[in-house]
Amino acid sequence: MRASEAELRGLMIGGLDGNAADHAALLRLLVPLLRGFYRRRSGGAEDDIEDLVQETLIAVHTRRATYDRDRAFTAWLFAIARYKMIDHFRRSRRHQPIEGLEDILVAEGFEDASSARMDVDDLLGALPAKQARLIRATRIDGLSVAEAAEADGLGESDVKVSVHRGLKTLMARIQGGRR
C-alpha cells in the first residue's frame, strides 16, 4: 500500500519538529516509493537502484531544512530523486567517451557482430584450409606467428607465407566483388 501525501507530509513535519520516530517512519515509507520511481526510469541494474535509493534517503535527511512546510511533500521528494538520478547518470557516464558513443553502440550491436562473423566465415571458407586456419589463428584469435606455427607444427616462415597469400586472395576477391 502506498502512503498518501498527507501522511508523508505529516511525518516530515514531525521529523522537522525533532520527532525521530516520525522521521524513521517517513524514511521507511519512502523506500518502496523511491524504488518504484527509479525502477520505472532507469531500467538499470538492481544495485544501481538501491544505491540511488540510499543516496536519496541520505539527501532527504541531510537537506530536510530545504523542505517548505507549506508546499507539497512529494514534489520536494521527487525533485531530489530526479536530481540524484541525473547526477548518478552523469557520474557513471564520465568514464565513457561521449564522442562517437553512437558508433560504439551500433558496432556493438549483436546483429551486426554476428553478421560480420558470418561474412568472415564465408570468405575464409573459400580459401584452402591451411590458409584459412592460419588467418583465423593470427588475425582473429590473436595468436602471434610463433604461437600459430607451434600449434600447427609448421615453420614460422611457412605461417607468414600462408597468411600473406590467403589475405592477398581475400583482398582480390573483396575488391572484385565490389566492382
Next chain:
Amino acid sequence: MNTDDLIASLSRDVPPVRRGAVGRRILAGMAVGGVLSIALVVAWMGVRPDLGKAMHGFPFWMKWTYTLSLSIGALVMAAQLARPDTGRLRGLWLIAIPVLLLASVGAMELIRTPPGEWLKMWLSYSWMQCPWRVLALAMPIFVGLLWSFRRLAPTRLRAAGATAGLAAGAFAATVYCLHCPEVSAIFVLTWYSLGILLATGIGALLGPRLMRW
C-alpha cells in the same frame, strides 16, 4: 550498507529544524564572508578618511542603495534556488529596478555636465582598479555562500552559482564603498556593475562544479 541499517543510523540524529532555516543559513554564510570582506578593505585599501562626511551626502547613499538592493534581490533568488522544487523564479525582474534607477540618475548627470567633461567623469581616476577590487572582495562572500549551499539542495546549479556570484559581487561593491570616493552615477553604473557581473559570471561557471551534492 543495508537500507534498513541506513535508516536506523540516519534516524539517530534528528535535530528540530525551525521555519526559515534556509534563509538563516544563507544569511549566515553571507555575513561571515561580508565580515572577511570588510576586514580586507580595512587592511588592504583603507577606509576613506572622509567617510563620516560622505555619509551625509547623496553619492554615498546612491551607491549603497544600488549595491545593497542588488544584493538583496540576488539573495531572494538564491533562497528560491536553494530548494529543489522551485519552479519559476519569482521576482527576477525586481533586480532590474536598481539598475534602471541608477541609469536615470546617470542620465540626469550627463545632462547637467558639459559633454567635454563626460569622459573624465566616466573614467575618473580609479576605473582600472574598481572592477577588480569588487571582484576580489566578492570572493570571501562567494565562499561563504558556497558554505551555505553545502547543506541546501539547489537543482539548477548554474543559476544558483550565478545568483550566489551576483549576491557576493553586489555586497562586495557595498563594502567597497567604504573605500571608494567616486561620486558619479555613470561611473558606478559601469565599473561597479562590471565587477559585479564578473563575480556573477564566475559564479555561473563554478556553480555546477562546486554546488553538486
